[in-house]
Amino acid sequence: SQQGEEDPQALSIQEGENATMNCSYKTSINNLQWYRQNSGRGLVHLILIRSNEREKHSGRLRVTLDTSKKSSSLLITASRAADTASYFCATVIQGAQKLVFGQGTRLTINP
Amino acid sequence: GAVVSQHPSWVICKSGTSVKIECRSLDFQATTMFWYRQFPKQSLMLMATSNEGSKATYEQGVEKDKFLINHASLTLSTLTVTSAHPEDSSFYICSASRGTGVSNIQYFGAGTRLSVL
Numbered sequence: 001s002q003q004g005e006e007d008p009q010a011l012s013i014q015e016g017e018n019a020t021m022n023c024s025y026k027t028s029i030n031n032l033q034w035y036r037q038n039s040g041r042g043l044v045h046l047i048l049i050r051s052n053e054r055e056k057h058s059g060r061l062r063v064t065l066d067t068s069k070k071s072s073s074l075l076i077t078a079s080r081a082a083d084t085a086s087y088f089c090a091t092v093i094q095g096a097q098k099l100v101f102g103q104g105t106r107l108t109i110n111p
Numbered sequence: 112g113a114v115v116s117q118h119p120s121w122v123i124c125k126s127g128t129s130v131k132i133e134c135r136s137l138d139f140q141a142t143t144m145f146w147y148r149q150f151p152k153q154s155l156m157l158m159a160t161s162n163e164g165s166k167a168t169y170e171q172g173v174e175k176d177k178f179l180i181n182h183a184s185l186t187l188s189t190l191t192v193t194s195a196h197p198e199d200s201s202f203y204i205c206s207a208s209r210g211t212g213v214s215n216i217q218y219f220g221a222g223t224r225l226s227v228l
Contacts, residue, residue, distance in 0.1 A: 040222070043219040088154060
């Protein structure tokens with residue numbers, strides 16, 4: 001079964017607004033990663049946050065991690081039309097090598 | 112850096128034929144490669160993990176005789192869908208990892224859309 005669940009499943013906002021996506025997971029992790037997938041394409045790694053970190057920034061991206069609640073959030077500030085894509089969280093479970101992906105959030109930025 | 116090339120990007124085949132998909136790391140050596148399957152508007156489902164020079168590790172429910180994986184070098188892994196049937200139609204994506212460290216960042220190919228008639 002999937003490790004992560006993402007919320008919301010779909011999000012539509014106006015260009016310039018901020019977009020927040022949430023991810024919950026079930027087991028202890030080494031790190032949590034966020035990826036972006038444009039329609040019909042492969043995934044692009046966005047950001048990695050380790051289990052001992054609480055917040056991380058990369059450009060317009062801000063990721064938080066709450067290991068006590070087993071949840072993470074991805075905030076995209078000042079959204080652009082080019083941010084339209086599906087966003088997936090993925091966890092690296094302790095003792096395992098593989099990534100386990102959440103169900104994803106389909107983000108649409110309206111011009 | 113860290114570019115992964117996947118070929119072909121799209122293939123249509125007749126039922127009963129076999130299809131080979133290639134995944135290449137272009138500018139790094141990939142100790143581990145992964146093969147995923149993705150249905151429309153759904154997440155990625157890991158099919159198998161392959162390490163160079165050893166047999167692939169398949170996820171539960173994935174038929175290893177149906178989906179043959181070869182990882183003959185540190186830059187190339189292939190997935191062969193044998194005797195393909197319409198239910199095998201899907202989007203297949205490969206990824207590669209530089210090492211076995213705790214980061215496990217994966218670099219993805221652009222995917223292959225398989226349509227079996």
